[in-house]
Amino acid sequence: MAKELEGFNFEQRHGKARVRVGRVWRSKDGCRHFMVEWNVSISLLSNCVAAYVRDDNSDIVATDTMKNTVYVKAKECSEQLSAEEFAILLGKHFTSFYPQVFTAIVKIVEKPWERISVNGQPHEHGFKLGSEKHTTEAIVQKSGVLQLISGVEGLSLLKTTQMDLFGYIAKVSSNNKWLLHLNQETHSRSSYLSSKKSLFSHLNIFFSLLIFGVCEYEQSGFEGFIRDKYTALPETRERMLATEVTASWRYSYESVSSIPQKSVYFNEQYLNVKKVLVDTFFGPPERGVYSASVQSTLLQMAKAVLGRFADISSVKLKMPNIHFLPVNISSKDHGSIVKFDDDVYLPTDEPHGSIEASLSRFWSKM
Ligand SMILES: O=c1[nH]c(=O)c2[nH]c(=O)[nH]c2[nH]1
Secondary structure (H helix, E strand, C coil), X not given: CCEEECCEEECCCEEEEEEEEEEEEECCCCCCEEEEEEEEEEEEEECCHHHHHCCCCCCCCCHHHHHHHHHHHHHHCCCCCCHHHHHHHHHHHHHHHCCCEEXXXXXXXXXXXEEEEXXXXXXXXXXXXXXXXXXXXXXXXXXXXXXXXXXXXXXEEEECCCCCHHHHHHHHHHCCHHHHHHCCCCXXXXXXXXXXXXXXXXXXXXXXXXXXXXXXXXXXXXXXXXXXXXXXXXXXXXXXXXXXXXXXXXXXXXXXXXXXXXXXXXXXXXXXXXXXXXHHHHCCCCCCCCECCHHHHHHHHHHHHHHHCCCEEEEEEECCECCEEECCEEEXXXXXXXXXXXXXXXXXXXXXXXXXXXXXXXXCCX
């Protein structure tokens, strides 16, 4: 909240960032362990202007106390809970325990420890580190008003340029039981290409098109953009599409008392949303889905989330376009040494395209 101070607007907050805590819970028989590792950042909005203007710290909640509180509350949580619930629990504590504090902002990044399987059997107490991270931010007011945002960061996704039309049809045919008899000598793409003029091949193409309708076999392209004297990028319907998704979504629960009571509800929701994002990016396993641009894929992903989850009011996606550059090498003496044929790429991480957008329901406040 802005305050007038000696003719200026003044806003302040203070907190403790990056408090790391691990918590283990055990099943009733003690055999199965559950664990989380959280990185907690707390920011308190409070009436402590005197500390800035009069060297009077009497209204300050020490950031060291905030750090200790994370461990005390983790200890007190005897049942496993989600990062969202822990963030809300901390927010409720700071805003109710201290008269000076009117708002608490608690962010948590959960490290992706996943239960390991040994010989296909889930291990009782063994974990390995996964890749993308579950994030959350709870903003809790003294009145109990809540804003709850969850997200995922570091979700790296890539779809390769799809094979050409004949390769695609060969794959479709060889995976399709009732076409298999037409397809005895066409399991590999090269044998397919060498026999592509045969009657069988034409029948394959015919039946494949019949079954799958319009043959949308490319996975990603980028065409029809502005061309001018600065533009060198060729148009394409065949390219690698790689990104590292950062997504955040706002839940529609508006008070701490209205959140679902099921203890790991938000963990389940995190997995559900992530699945919808990933499935929408890739499309069905056999066919995939064409991406006309990162922008178009991003919007489809955002729409899928809002379409699927009634308790999510808005979603924000950041999807850098991580370029895989075609490799073409030629020498003065030998001419072309490597000619790009949708096969050899130079992976890069910078520069990268930066594409982000958010989508909200009309009644959303995000
Ligand atoms: O999907 C894309 N969107 C862009 O805005 C863009 N710009 C660019 O150079 N390549 C791409 N690809």
